[in-house]
Structure formats: structure tokens, C-alpha cells
Amino acid sequence: MIDVGKDAAENLRKLREQKPLVHNITNYVVMNFTANSLLAMGALPVMAHAENEVEEMASIAGALVINIGTLSDPWIRAMFLAGKAANKNDIPVILDPVGAGATSFRTNTAKQLITELDIAVIRGNASEMLSLSGEDSRTKGVDSIHTVEDAAQAAVELALELDAVIAITGEKDLVTDGDTVFRVNNGHKLMGMVTGSGCVATAAIAAFMAVNDNFLRATAFALGYFGLAGQWSAIKNTRPGSFKVGLVDSLYDIGSDDLMTGLKLEVMHEA
Amino acid sequence: MIDVGKDAAENLRKLREQKPLVHNITNYVVMNFTANSLLAMGALPVMAHAENEVEEMASIAGALVINIGTLSDPWIRAMFLAGKAANKNDIPVILDPVGAGATSFRTNTAKQLITELDIAVIRGNASEMLSLSGEDSRTKGVDSIHTVEDAAQAAVELALELDAVIAITGEKDLVTDGDTVFRVNNGHKLMGMVTGSGCVATAAIAAFMAVNDNFLRATAFALGYFGLAGQWSAIKNTRPGSFKVGLVDSLYDIGSDDLMTGLKLEVMHEA
Amino acid sequence: MIDVGKDAAENLRKLREQKPLVHNITNYVVMNFTANSLLAMGALPVMAHAENEVEEMASIAGALVINIGTLSDPWIRAMFLAGKAANKNDIPVILDPVGAGATSFRTNTAKQLITELDIAVIRGNASEMLSLSGEDSRTKGVDSIHTVEDAAQAAVELALELDAVIAITGEKDLVTDGDTVFRVNNGHKLMGMVTGSGCVATAAIAAFMAVNDNFLRATAFALGYFGLAGQWSAIKNTRPGSFKVGLVDSLYDIGSDDLMTGLKLEVMHEA
Numbered sequence: 001m002i003d004v005g006k007d008a009a010e011n012l013r014k015l016r017e018q019k020p021l022v023h024n025i026t027n028y029v030v031m032n033f034t035a036n037s038l039l040a041m042g043a044l045p046v047m048a049h050a051e052n053e054v055e056e057m058a059s060i061a062g063a064l065v066i067n068i069g070t071l072s073d074p075w076i077r078a079m080f081l082a083g084k085a086a087n088k089n090d091i092p093v094i095l096d097p098v099g100a101g102a103t104s105f106r107t108n109t110a111k112q113l114i115t116e117l118d119i120a121v122i123r124g125n126a127s128e129m130l131s132l133s134g135e136d137s138r139t140k141g142v143d144s145i146h147t148v149e150d151a152a153q154a155a156v157e158l159a160l161e162l163d164a165v166i167a168i169t170g171e172k173d174l175v176t177d178g179d180t181v182f183r184v185n186n187g188h189k190l191m192g193m194v195t196g197s198g199c200v201a202t203a204a205i206a207a208f209m210a211v212n213d214n215f216l217r218a219t220a221f222a223l224g225y226f227g228l229a230g231q232w233s234a235i236k237n238t239r240p241g242s243f244k245v246g247l248v249d250s251l252y253d254i255g256s257d258d259l260m261t262g263l264k265l266e267v268m269h270e271a
Numbered sequence: 272m273i274d275v276g277k278d279a280a281e282n283l284r285k286l287r288e289q290k291p292l293v294h295n296i297t298n299y300v301v302m303n304f305t306a307n308s309l310l311a312m313g314a315l316p317v318m319a320h321a322e323n324e325v326e327e328m329a330s331i332a333g334a335l336v337i338n339i340g341t342l343s344d345p346w347i348r349a350m351f352l353a354g355k356a357a358n359k360n361d362i363p364v365i366l367d368p369v370g371a372g373a374t375s376f377r378t379n380t381a382k383q384l385i386t387e388l389d390i391a392v393i394r395g396n397a398s399e400m401l402s403l404s405g406e407d408s409r410t411k412g413v414d415s416i417h418t419v420e421d422a423a424q425a426a427v428e429l430a431l432e433l434d435a436v437i438a439i440t441g442e443k444d445l446v447t448d449g450d451t452v453f454r455v456n457n458g459h460k461l462m463g464m465v466t467g468s469g470c471v472a473t474a475a476i477a478a479f480m481a482v483n484d485n486f487l488r489a490t491a492f493a494l495g496y497f498g499l500a501g502q503w504s505a506i507k508n509t510r511p512g513s514f515k516v517g518l519v520d521s522l523y524d525i526g527s528d529d530l531m532t533g534l535k536l537e538v539m540h541e542a
Numbered sequence: 543m544i545d546v547g548k549d550a551a552e553n554l555r556k557l558r559e560q561k562p563l564v565h566n567i568t569n570y571v572v573m574n575f576t577a578n579s580l581l582a583m584g585a586l587p588v589m590a591h592a593e594n595e596v597e598e599m600a601s602i603a604g605a606l607v608i609n610i611g612t613l614s615d616p617w618i619r620a621m622f623l624a625g626k627a628a629n630k631n632d633i634p635v636i637l638d639p640v641g642a643g644a645t646s647f648r649t650n651t652a653k654q655l656i657t658e659l660d661i662a663v664i665r666g667n668a669s670e671m672l673s674l675s676g677e678d679s680r681t682k683g684v685d686s687i688h689t690v691e692d693a694a695q696a697a698v699e700l701a702l703e704l705d706a707v708i709a710i711t712g713e714k715d716l717v718t719d720g721d722t723v724f725r726v727n728n729g730h731k732l733m734g735m736v737t738g739s740g741c742v743a744t745a746a747i748a749a750f751m752a753v754n755d756n757f758l759r760a761t762a763f764a765l766g767y768f769g770l771a772g773q774w775s776a777i778k779n780t781r782p783g784s785f786k787v788g789l790v791d792s793l794y795d796i797g798s799d800d801l802m803t804g805l806k807l808e809v810m811h812e813a
Contacts (some may be wrong), residue, residue, distance in 0.1 A: 008303050021683045023683070027318070028299050028570050029302045029306050029318050030303065031570050031571045032303060032571050032572065032574060032575060032737060032738070033303060035571050035737035035738075036737050036782065036783070036786070039735050039736070039737060039782065040735065040781075040782050040783070043739065044642070044683050044684075044685050045683070046683030046684050047569070047571050047611070047612055048612065048613075048641070048645070049612065049614070050612075050613050050614040050615070050647065052613070052614075052615070052645075052647040053613070053645040053646075053647035053648065056644075056646065056647070057644065057645050057683075060585040060644070060683075061683075068320075069318070070319065071319075071324070072316055072319060072320070072323075072345070073321070073323070074614070099317065100404040102283050102317070102327075102328065102331070103319070103323075103324040103327040103328050104324075104327065105321065105323040105327070106324065108507050125336075141292045141294070141316070141317030141328075141331075141332075142315075142317050143315050166395065171587075193310050193311065193339065194312060195303060195306035195316065196303070196306075208493030230302035239519075239520035239523045239524060240307065240311050240519055240520065240523050241515075241516040241520040241523070242516055242517075242520055243305070244307070244519075244783075245516055245783040245784055245786075245787055246783065246784075247783065248782055248783030248786075249781035249782065249784055251781040252735070252781045252782055253781060257633065296752075298589070299570050299573050299589070300573045300574050300577050303574060304574060318566070340589075341589055341590065341591065341592075342590075342592050342595070343591070343592040343594075343616070344592070344594070356672065370588065370590070373588070373599065373602070374590070374594075374595040374598040374599055375595075375598065376592060376595035376598070378595040412563045412565070412587070412588030412602075412603075413586075413588050414586050462580065464581050464794070465578065465581070466574060466577035466581060466587065467574070467577075510582075510790075510791035510794045510795060511578065511582050511790055511791065512578070512582070512786075512787040512788065512789065512790030512791040513787055513788075513791055515578070515787075516787055517791075537718050
């Protein structure tokens, strides 16, 4: 465990030293919150979605986020272009399948993205992940109606099938590459009252991946760090408006040492 | 009055119990604020605007918000598709004609929407409402240059013509179905300094309508609740940045009993 | 110097009295923050980007902001339409070339805009400004890798070539019309941790220009005012989430007299 904490601290330290550019093709609702959170972490965010430029932008980034939260046809085309450019340049891609399961448009787009692109990490809630596994899952809009446990088995299978890291976030987060399974016990229930907290978790993973080739660990560390920021914010803030402000403040405040001591990462199964 | 307060409290209680999904086709400026406010109220927001999915999304929602604040042709097509799907499935639709009167594009789109769709409630400011009534109203961008009183008669006539509830918000809000006229005396002047406070009021009405078939009352209750949140926030916050944060906090804080005692609803005319 | 302070105070006083409409064609990331900031300053924001309405909207505005932060083809077409309508109606246009230099799409679009439109002011960071001057500048996404000093000479040349005011913002801001050069020493380093603070600076200039025909001074005053708001916010807020909230509060709080005494404007070179 101490080893893991040190490793996480080193990941955060490198992130702040290297300030990687994170290219986000993400939804309208969370763009501002995502950009501010990435800045607070120490990364440099850029949002670009035009087919005219996404290949060029993705090629100079440290990681690419594809988030399907507010989809339309031109954006889907841009996601494929950016994803292929990232793949070609060995830039890690993370997918956030927001609302997969809610409409067939979202489910199908998410499935097509994971089929045609080389995705390093997928992060979603339990309902979204089940819908990607071919289960007949229905989400209530973009909120999960399943628990993380419900989707644990599907996550392991999906990870093996896609050779990717799968992260299911919820009360306790689960991260797996199909062999090792981590549980991240950081976090606070008010995070579920802030729109886009899942999307920002995804962006945090991208930032950690940009400086850590061990994507399984980068994912777990980023979720631990983000969850810890929620815990820190909740100390002073008990309501969602001020909690959100405090969350950004806490992302900024948490140092490498704080992450080392605050990370609550449990190894459920090791390869 | 006591009866009205109890009824409002019951509406809020049901909203929190049932957590209705509110489908928003809304403008870019207010998406984040709207989603966070809906979560704070107890509803589940979803934003989706692609023609590929709006019918499916609207069909599983508890209410549909159509807000024309940042229009373009593909979004207009999606508004009609979503609106027709909602109508077919008896899901209530609320229209926010942001900036009607400012450009003919907005005025014409709003008029076409109320002609072709079955709209349950329209909420706007006085200038917007006058422009829908065929008056030669000009707004200053998206801000009203008329008082609620200026548009009161037009609201009653529009309500009768469309068989809809009309809500004009301003210093004092007016809500009418053409027969009964309510005045909502909750609210605070700082709300006018927060972009999208009108749009969030519209979303609040949608959330209340999703669990209350009496749309006249649902509209008045939602505006009273939202105005009360403004009053609560203003107790501690005297400037617009922090006031906005406090508004979301207050939406979360206000309980059913608080609404029962805090609602300031005046019956101006009863059918 | 006293004269400059009085002039700045008068500019802010007029802005609050006349409440000019500022039409923004800006990027998704900053729309909400921009609108709230403009309201806090005393201006009326409107966001509209559809080709169907931008000419009409620009024609009734006091100033037009063109910000290329999240570009796409339809938006570019709208930028040209709006810009030409503004030019025709003698409404000042300000360009924010966000990310010029990062992709050729952005660099080319920005160059085309300054060629085909009559732009009164351009505000950007040093890397963006160098890329407009034909230097082979690369930005890291939307963040500058150059200092203001690096781009000072290019700014003077660009101002003369375009007959426009050029503002480069950074640690110290530089404002020039090619003859006079101002340095604005207001500001705080936390502003760089808030996404869109540059974009809001641009919107502030637009608001000041809408009521002051001396665009050189309007630009310097607006940057001084915005920087002062950063200083005020930093007194109480040391972290980016709460700093941003305090920035909007401070824009609202700062009165004309505060600006007169707080403005730190240095004349580096006078024509």
C-alpha cells in the first residue's frame, strides 16, 4: 500500500511538473468545469471539436478525452478523426460513454468508438458500462440505476475483450485491466450532486495518463485524487453549489504528500 | 393560502421522491447552471439535442424544456422532433422563448413552436411575451424593456388562445391559465444579475410539472420555490458571483416545510 | 496619470449608466462566465451565433466580440456575417484569436478575419499575437509559451499594419495603437488558473469600447479594471475555484472611484 501511495504521489508530481496538454472533445454542459478542474490539477486543457483541426490538436496533446455527453453527427466524425490521430501518435485515448444505454444513438456511438479506436481507458457509471457489455441496460438519462457491484463482472470481461482499463465510478470506484482489480475508496456522496463530476474524473484520468504509461495505476490514482478532493471539499461545504467551488479549490490544494497519505486504494485481486 | 402552501410542499416532496428526468434542449450559456440547479432541486437533468436521439430521450423524460437561447437550424429541427415525441407520449412541454423580439429569427421560431407543438407552459420576460402576442416588442438582447404589468393582459389572452399556462417573470412573477391569475411575490433583485436565472426558473417549472398535473399550480410553486432560494441566498450573499453559488445551495437546502411557510403566492383573480 | 484615472472612472460610470448590449460569438467553454462577468460589470450580454440572426443581433449591439476558442465552419460563417454587419453600422469589433498558432485552422481563420473585417481591437496572449504576425509561433493548446515582452515589437507592427489596437495580456499587459504604448500593471497570477479569464478580458474591452470611442484608452481601462478585480478577489481567495467567484463579485463591487485610484497604467511610449 505504501508503494502505491508513493507511486501516486510521483504521478501527481510529474503531472504538475510537465503540465501536459489534455485535448477534450467533451460535452457542452461540463466544458467550463472540466477546463477549470484540469488547470487546478496542473494540466493544460484545450477544447476543440472541429473536423478541421482535431487531428492536429490531438497530435500535440498528452492525452485525448472523448466524451459523448452531448453528441451530434459532426462531433462524432471529429471523435473518430481525433481518436485515429491520437492512436497513430501513441497518445492515450480515454472514452466517457455518457448516457450509453439511455438512447440507442449513444449506445451505438460508444460501441462503434470502442470497436474502431484503440481506447486505453473507459470510465463510466455502472449502467453505462453494462450497456457497453451488451446487457440490456437502461439508464435514467445520464444517471446510473445500477451499483458498481452489478457491473463488476462485466467490467473485467470488457477489459479483457478490449485490452483496456475499465473504471466504473460510483459509491466505491472499481478499476480493472481484466487481471488486477482495484477498489478506490475515496470520494464523497455530494459529488453525485454536481453535474459533470464523472466527466471531470475522466479528464483527471487523462491528465494522469499523460505522464504515466501504467494506465491501470494512472486511472486508480486519478480517481483517488479526485475523490480525495471531494472529501476535502466536504469538510467545509455541505451543499452542492459551494461544494463544487471547494472541489476545484481542493484539486489545487492537494499536494503529492497529501495524495500519498490520503489515497485509499484497495487491491481486490492482483494478476 | 394555507391550502396553497401545503399543495406546494407536497409538490416539492413528490419531486424529491420521484426524481423525474427533465430533458433539456437549452442554450449553451446556461446548461451547466441548469443541470446543477435541477440536481439541487432533486430532479435528474439530461441535455440532448441531436435529431438522432431527441425523440427517444424525450419519450423517457418526465418533462421537456425547449429553450431557444442559442438557436441554430439543426437545434430547431431537434426541438420539433422532441416536442412531437413528448406530445405523443403525454409528456408536458415548457417553452422558454429567450430573446424573442430581439431578432426575427427568434420571434419566428418561438411562434412556430407554439403553433405546431402542444406547449403546456411558456415562461419568459415581459418583452418576450409581448413579442409572442404579435406586439411590436423589441428586447435589448435577451433582457426585457417592459415590466410584468405591461404584459399582463397579453399573457391572459395568450393563455386562452393557446390553452396554456403563461408565466411572466420579473420583479413580481405573474402566472395565468387565462382564468386564474397568480402573482408570485418571492424572488430577489440579484437574480437578474445571474445569467440564466430565467432559464433555470423554466427548468424548475419543468421539474414541478413532471410530478404535478395541475400545470398552473406547478408553475406558480416552482417560481415561488426558485424565488425563495434567491431570498435565502441573498441573506448571506450581496454580490452576483457568490449569490449564484448560494442560489444552488439554497435550492438544495429548502425543504417542503420551508416552501410551505415561505411561499408568497397571491391570487389576483380566480376562475 | 490622474487624468488617465479620471478618464477610466468616467468610462466605467458611462458603462453602468448606458448598459450597452455586447454581442458575443464566443466559445462554449467561457459563455457562462463571460455573460455573468458582463452583467457584473454593468453591461448586457447576448450570445448568438446562428447565420440566421447574427447580422440583426450585431446591428443592435454596442460592440461585437469574435472569439475563436471553439471554432467550426458554421460559426466562422456567422463571424464574417456579424463582423460585416457591425462594420456597416459602425459598431466596434474585437477579436480574440484563442489558440491561434496551435492549429493551422485557428491561425488561418484569425488571419482571414483580420484581413476581411475592420477589427478595432485584438486581444490575445503573446503566442497568439506572434502567430498573427507571421512568426512561426506554436502555442501549447491555448496557453502562451512566450512572454508579453517577446511579442511587444510584433504588436506595434501589427497595430500599424491593421490600424487597430493590439492588447497582449500576460503578467503585465501591453496595449498599443502602434504609436502610444501602455502597460497595465493590474492583475493577479491566479487569473491564469481560471479558464476564460482572457476571454472575459476581451468581453470587458468590448463593454468599455461600446461607450468610449477612444479604443486605445477603452482597452487599457478595461484591462486595468479587470486586473483590479483579480487583485480584489485575491485578497480573500487564494485558490482558483473561490477566486473565480470572487472575481465576478469584484467586477460588481469596483466603483468608478475605486478604478480611478486602483488603475495602474504606465505610458511606455506616447505618440
